[in-house]
Structures are given as structure tokens and as C-alpha cells.
Amino acid sequence: MKRNSRLSLALHTLSHMASAPEHWQTSADIAAHAGTNPVVVRRVLGKLRQANLLESEKGHAKGWRLARAPNEITLADIYVALEESFIASDDSGVPPPCSVEHALQSHVSTILNDIENSLVERLANTTILDVLHLRK
Amino acid sequence: MKRNSRLSLALHTLSHMASAPEHWQTSADIAAHAGTNPVVVRRVLGKLRQANLLESEKGHAKGWRLARAPNEITLADIYVALEESFIASDDSGVPPPCSVEHALQSHVSTILNDIENSLVERLANTTILDVLHLRK
DNA sequence: ACAAGCGCAACTTACATTGTTACGTGATGT
DNA sequence: ACATCACGTAACAATGTAAGTTGCGCTTGT
Numbered sequence: 657m658k659r660n661s662r663l664s665l666a667l668h669t670l671s672h673m674a675s676a677p678e679h680w681q682t683s684a685d686i687a688a689h690a691g692t693n694p695v696v697v698r699r700v701l702g703k704l705r706q707a708n709l710l711e712s713e714k715g716h717a718k719g720w721r722l723a724r725a726p727n728e729i730t731l732a733d734i735y736v737a738l739e740e741s742f743i744a745s746d747d748s749g750v751p752p753p754c755s756v757e758h759a760l761q762s763h764v765s766t767i768l769n770d771i772e773n774s775l776v777e778r779l780a781n782t783t784i785l786d787v788l789h790l791r792k
Numbered sequence: 793m794k795r796n797s798r799l800s801l802a803l804h805t806l807s808h809m810a811s812a813p814e815h816w817q818t819s820a821d822i823a824a825h826a827g828t829n830p831v832v833v834r835r836v837l838g839k840l841r842q843a844n845l846l847e848s849e850k851g852h853a854k855g856w857r858l859a860r861a862p863n864e865i866t867l868a869d870i871y872v873a874l875e876e877s878f879i880a881s882d883d884s885g886v887p888p889p890c891s892v893e894h895a896l897q898s899h900v901s902t903i904l905n906d907i908e909n910s911l912v913e914r915l916a917n918t919t920i921l922d923v924l925h926l927r928k
Numbered sequence: 929a930c931a932a933g934c935g936c937a938a939c940t941t942a943c944a945t946t947g948t949t950a951c952g953t954g955a956t957g958t
Numbered sequence: 959a960c961a962t963c964a965c966g967t968a969a970c971a972a973t974g975t976a977a978g979t980t981g982c983g984c985t986t987g988t
Contacts, residue, residue, distance in 0.1 A: 664881050683964075693948070695949090696948095714964050715955030717963080718965085768803070775911055778907060787899070818933065828977080831935095832979095834934065848934065848935095851934085851986025
């Protein structure tokens with residue numbers, strides 16, 4: 657695993673879960689499938705639970721499960737839940753050197769945010785059920 | 793500078809250059825504007841030169857300049873030149889554990905690549921002249 | 929000849945991510 | 959009750975990447 661491991665792991669796992677909702681999977685099993693560590697899995701899926709995409713239960717034969725129908729979870733939900741923000745600029749840091757530069761700076765930030773938003777819109781058009789079923 | 797420094801730096805610099813093509817800027821000046829280092833600037837702009845978006849010359853009063861008209865440089869050109877690949881998955885690494893998992897894996901990769909492509913298409917609709925002029 | 933600038937390589941530093949271990953807590957089954 | 963399973967979380971090490979920095983060689987213009 658290298659690039660975009662979190663998004664890739666999440667996508668992979670949720671798609672897999674979509675093929676058998678109602679079924680509980682342990683973080684250990686998921687980790688084995690994904691070739692990683694149970695703690696890492698819990699870290700990533702924990703964010704998805706905060707976004708009400710997944711639910712988790714302790715104890716025997718429990719673990720993780722989808723919290724919604726597979727056709728009601730979009731890639732945008734996942735992307736936002738993971739707080740990836742590939743594009744959007746940071747804005748924290750350097751105070752503006754001169755006013756002209758500052759105008760351009762904030763303008764560039766606006767552009768980047770627009771791009772980020774259009775990316776999310778694009779992601780909202782695909783559900784994990786779509787991913788599972790290969791319907792583009 | 794933190795997130796997306798390269799893309800942000802490139803966008804900012806090229807937009808600024810678009811307001812005065814034909815004019816040479818040194819990496820030192822650019823670095824001062826961007827609050828970073830001349831070498832870092834040359835590293836980033838070097839990739840844009842490889843993509844024929846910029847040209848550079850040594851010697852007195854030279855430096856960097858746009859290699860094309862500002863309305864002929866799109867954000868997609870910049871994105872591709874920087875080889876950011878925010879979305880696309882890596883694929884290098886783990887051999888497939890089982891065939892079913894492998895099918896899903898490659899399927900997820902396909903989805904991610906599709907998304908990446910649609911992002912680039914979106915970026916191709918905006919030139920750095922547009923960025924400069926605030927026309928969305 | 930001299931200075932300005934880029935090109936490039938090597939190194940350090942900072943930071944983010946992942947992997948790993950350990951321990952606490954709640955739920956389940958015997 | 960009790961042991962077990964599985965999550966929740968913290969702490970730490972290992973890793974990788976980007977940024978910053980320095981130095982030197984080469985080209986160009988004065």
C-alpha cells in the first residue's frame with residue numbers, strides 16, 4: 657500500500673461489505689483481506705462510523721457492518737468522511753506580503769476550492785453498489 | 793506552505809506570469825513572492841518546462857517565462873505536468889490473495905482512474921488567463 | 929573577466945502515514 | 959461468574975516524502 661491507502665482501503669472494504677450487508681466482519685478479517693493491520697483498519701473505518709456510514713459492535717461474532725443500504729452510500733460520503741481534501745489549499749500560515757499578491761492568493765484558493773467541490777459532485781454520482789456492480 | 797504546495801505554487805506563479813508574458817522572472821523573485829526557496833521553485837517549474845508550459849534561460853536579466861499564450865495553458869496541463877495523481881491508485885505491490893479479491897481490486901482501480909480522468913477533463917476547461925481574470 | 933541565473937546533486941529537517949504493541953472496555957456465550 | 963472476543967485508544971517506532979539548504983558547475987550578457 658502506498659498512495660491513497662485510506663481511500664483505497666475504504667472503497668475496497670465497503671464494496672466488499674455491499675455484497676453481504678447484515679453480515680458482521682471483524683477488523684482482523686478485513687485487515688487480512690487488505691494486507692494490513694487490524695488497528696489501521698479500525699482507524700480508517702472509525703472515521704466512516706463517525707459519518708454514519710458504518711456501525712461497529714463489540715463482542716462475539718460482531719465487528720463492522722454498513723449502517724445504510726449500499727445504494728445510499730456514495731463515494732462523496734466516503735471522501736468527505738475521510739477528510740482527504742486532495743485539492744483544497746491550506747490558507748493557514750503566511751500573512752499577506754502585499755495586497756495585490758493577497759488578492760491573487762485568495763483567488764487561487766477560491767479556484768482550488770471550486771475544483772474540490774466539483775470533484776465531490778462527481779463522486780456523489782457513484783454509490784458503492786455501483787462500484788460493486790461495475791455499472792459506470 | 794503545507795498542503796498541495798506544488799500545485800498551489802505553480803498556479804500562483806503562472807497566473808502572475810500571465811499578467812506580464814514576455815517578461816522574465818528569476819527563481820529568486822518568484823521564491824520571494826511565494827515565501828519559499830529558489831531551488832524549490834526551480835524544481836517545481838522544471839516539471840512545467842518539461843511539459844513545454846514554461847521556458848527558462850540563463851544569464852543576465854533572464855529567468856522564467858511562459859512558453860505559450862496564457863489562454864493556451866489549462867489547469868489540466870499544469871496538473872498533468874506535476875504528475876500529482878491525487879486519486880489514481882498505485883497498483884504496485886501486493887500480489888492478489890484470491891481471484892475474487894483481485895477482480896474487486898482492479899475494479900476499484902478502474903473506478904479511481906475514471907474519477908481522475910473526469911477531474912482532468914474538468915481542469916481542462918479553465919486556463920490561467922481565466923484564473924487571472926476571475927472568470928469562472 | 930565578472931556577475932547573474934539556471935541545473936543538478938547531496939544532505940538535513942520536518943512531517944505525515946503506517947505498522948506495531950499494549951491495555952482498557954463492553955458484549956457474548958458457556 | 960468467567961473467559962473470550964472484538965472494538966477504542968494511546969503510545970511508540972519505522973518508513974517515506976516533501977521541503978529547505980548548501981555547494982558547485984555551466985551558460986549568458988555586460
